Amino acid sequence: xxxxxxxxxxxxxxxxxxxxxxxxxxxxxxxxxxxxxxxxxxxxxxxxxxxxxxxxxxxxxxxxxxxxxxxxxxxxxxxxxxxxxxxxxxxxxxxxxxxxxxxxxxxxxxxxxxxxxxxxxxxxxxxxxxxxxxxxxxxxxxxxxxxxxxxxxxxxxxxxxxxxxxxxxxxxxxxxxxxxxxxxxxxxxxxxxxxxxxxxxxxxxxxxxxxxxxxxxxxxxxxxxxxxxxxxxxxxxxxxxx
Amino acid sequence: xxxxxxxxxxxxxxxxxxxxxxxxxxxxxxxxxxxxxxxxxxxxxxxxxxxxxxxxxxxxxxxxxxxxxxxxxxxxxxxxxxxxxxxxxxxxxxxxxxxxxxxxxxxxxxxxxxxxxxxxxxxxxxxxxxxxxxxxxxxxxxxxxxxxxxxxxxxxxxxxxxxxxxxxxxxxxxxxxxxxxxxxxxxxxxxxxxxxxxxxxxxxxxxxxxxxxxxxxxxxxxxxxxxxxxxxxxxxxxxxxx
Numbered sequence: 001x002x003x004x005x006x007x008x009x010x011x012x013x014x015x016x017x018x019x020x021x022x023x024x025x026x027x028x029x030x031x032x033x034x035x036x037x038x039x040x041x042x043x044x045x046x047x048x049x050x051x052x053x054x055x056x057x058x059x060x061x062x063x064x065x066x067x068x069x070x071x072x073x074x075x076x077x078x079x080x081x082x083x084x085x086x087x088x089x090x091x092x093x094x095x096x097x098x099x100x101x102x103x104x105x106x107x108x109x110x111x112x113x114x115x116x117x118x119x120x121x122x123x124x125x126x127x128x129x130x131x132x133x134x135x136x137x138x139x140x141x142x143x144x145x146x147x148x149x150x151x152x153x154x155x156x157x158x159x160x161x162x163x164x165x166x167x168x169x170x171x172x173x174x175x176x177x178x179x180x181x182x183x184x185x186x187x188x189x190x191x192x193x194x195x196x197x198x199x200x201x202x203x204x205x206x207x208x209x210x211x212x213x214x215x216x217x218x219x220x221x222x223x224x225x226x227x228x229x230x231x232x233x234x235x236x237x238x239x240x241x242x
Numbered sequence: 243x244x245x246x247x248x249x250x251x252x253x254x255x256x257x258x259x260x261x262x263x264x265x266x267x268x269x270x271x272x273x274x275x276x277x278x279x280x281x282x283x284x285x286x287x288x289x290x291x292x293x294x295x296x297x298x299x300x301x302x303x304x305x306x307x308x309x310x311x312x313x314x315x316x317x318x319x320x321x322x323x324x325x326x327x328x329x330x331x332x333x334x335x336x337x338x339x340x341x342x343x344x345x346x347x348x349x350x351x352x353x354x355x356x357x358x359x360x361x362x363x364x365x366x367x368x369x370x371x372x373x374x375x376x377x378x379x380x381x382x383x384x385x386x387x388x389x390x391x392x393x394x395x396x397x398x399x400x401x402x403x404x405x406x407x408x409x410x411x412x413x414x415x416x417x418x419x420x421x422x423x424x425x426x427x428x429x430x431x432x433x434x435x436x437x438x439x440x441x442x443x444x445x446x447x448x449x450x451x452x453x454x455x456x457x458x459x460x461x462x463x464x465x466x467x468x469x470x471x472x473x474x475x476x477x478x479x480x481x482x483x484x
Contacts, residue, residue: 012439014282016273017410017455020266023284031258039291040256040284042265049281049302056294072420073440074427111427112420148444168259178314178354185316185353197254198315202390213259 003036004161005057009068009078010145011044022067022143022150033158034165045069050081054140058085063161065154068145070135072111078142079135083119086138091120099132118142127156167219169226172208175237180210183232187225194225208239245278246403247299251310251320252387253286264309264385264392275400276407287311292323296382300327305403307396310387312377314353320384321377325361328380333362341374360384369398409461411468414450417479422452425474429467436467450481 006026012018023040030037038061043049050069057064069078083090096116100108115132124133130152135142143153173180177200188196197213214225230238248268254260265282272279280303285291292311299306311320325332338358342350357374366375372394377384385395415422419442430438439455456467472480 011437012441012455014269014279015408015457016269017439018441020269024262027256027258027262037256038286039295042282044280052298053281056298060291071440071442072423074423074430075439109420109424111423112418146442146444166257176354178351181314181316181353181356182351188316195253197259197317198313199254199260200313200388202388213254215257 001060001062002162003038003061004030004063004065005038005061006040007050007053007057007064007066008040008042008145009045009050009066010042011075013042014044021147022145025147025151026065026067026154029154029158032165033161034163035158035161045075045077047077047081047084050078051085054082054085058140062139063157064140065157066140066142067150068143070115070142070144072109072114076114079117079119082137082140082142086119086140088119088121088137090117092116093118093122093124093135095124096133096135103132125156125160130156164217166215166217167222169214169222169241171212171214171226171229171233171241172239173210173212173233173237174208174239175210175234177210179234180212180237183229184212187228187232190228191221191225194221196225243302243304244404245280245303246272246305246307247280247303248282249292249295249299249306249308250282250284250387251287251292251308252284253317255284256286263389264387267389267393268307268309268396271396271400274407275403276405277400277403287317287319289319289323289326292320293327296324296327300382304381305399306382307385307399308382309385309392312357312384312386314356318356321359321361324379324382324384328361328382330361330363330379332359334358335360335364335366335377337366338375338377345374367398367402372398406459408457408459409464411456411464411483413454413456413468413471413475413483414481415452415454415475415479416450416481417452417476419452421476422454422479425471426454429470429474433463433467433470436463438467 008023013020041053043053069076093116119137122137126133134153134156141157143150195215199211214222216222250265255262283295285295311318361379364379368375376395376398383399385392437457441453456464458464
């Protein structure tokens with residue numbers, strides 16, 4: 001099993017009070033780093049729902065990244081949910097307590113100290129690039145939802161994960177998707193290691209009707225698939241490629 | 243049980259080949275219509291994963307809306323996944339076959355006819371506002387991923403679902419979130435029917451540090467919660483509200 005699954009925790013996203021930014025950023029960065037992204041699940045600040053999302057994500061991906069729900073208020077329930085999903089009690093991390101005391105120049109209020117709570121056995125990834133260390137337990141990374149903090153911590157997480165950039169080639173075609181389906185399905189069946197995508201558009205402002213994508217780690221394999229499709233697609237259907 | 247859960251099906255989103263647009267649009271429209279949105283789950287074009295996402299979504303929401311995977315190509319597996327999740331065989335809908343024949347002015351290729359496949363017992367919501375009818379089975383609505391088609395079909399679905407617009411009021415505060423947490427938690431505990439949110443920012447370009455949101459169907463209840471918070475929050479912390 002490999003790849004990352006993301007869980008975006010926040011009623012504010014589901015109720016359109018905040019435009020979802022962390023998931024979109026994570027999708028782009030995983031792509032750039034060549035780390036497969038298995039799913040992105042936006043869920044409310046509810047322990048039960050987060051636990052179910054975590055159990056599903058952990059069955060599907062080697063690492064899970066959560067966004068949000070790690071602050072000091074009543075709706076910050078991510079640590080509790082992750083602890084439940086991992087079957088561990090919630091404990092206080094002495095190292096994080098020390099970091100919070102340093103940030104507050106003294107004893108923070110009890111609510112702020114909640115940010116030192118963690119699933120038992122959790123570790124802190126400390127880095128000079130992040131304001132606070134990244135909290136991780138069993139390959140679940142608990143990132144804050146505030147975009148500035150999320151982004152810097154995400155880089156620290158992605159740097160730990162194996163990535164392999166993928167070569168993407170796109171054919172732009174003027175044809176009905178259903179007229180391309182038979183040759184595309186045949187090539188996809190003959191080259192099961194290559195990822196193909198087919199995306200129709202109804203936008204009259206563009207010069208094609210269907211975009212077919214080809215992806216593989218190996219550029220030669222992508223070129224071979226492109227050659228086969230060029231040969232098998234209806235004559236004159238190719239507008240351009242790139 | 244009420245509300246909607248959305249499942250966005252598409253490797254193209256997870257691999258950043260396409261910027262996710264349908265989920266964001268659905269979030270905004272649910273908000274405008276006052277329909278609670280329970281979750282948004284972006285998953286790959288894989289039957290197993292879609293089935294698991296559907297089973298979870300159906301436990302959580304009265305209606306499920308899927309986006310994508312209903313075209314004529316090998317990666318269009320949504321009908322198969324929904325049929326499996328509902329425990330129904332895949333059948334051909336004669337009415338949809340007739341609509342496809344009309345659209346093609348004759349017999350479409352076999353690949354196009356795949357678009358008449360549906361879970362047994364599925365219904366078509368026909369409307370003059372959509373290019374093709376909406377396919378539904380057991381309160382699962384199978385929408386196309388192409389944004390233009392998704393949007394028009396979404397309106398036909400949302401028109402069927404009960405909505406109740408919510409009143410939102412926001413307090414903008416200059417204070418540490420942890421200094422607001424105790425009064426906010428106390429008011430939230432005293433008014434469990436009201437939804438509160440607390441969103442810190444580290445953006446120096448804005449005039450506040452934390453945004454606290456209050457939501458309820460009843461404007462009087464929102465005003466009461468706002469009055470309590472204004473009274474209980476630290477003196478001079480309120481920058482503005484609206």
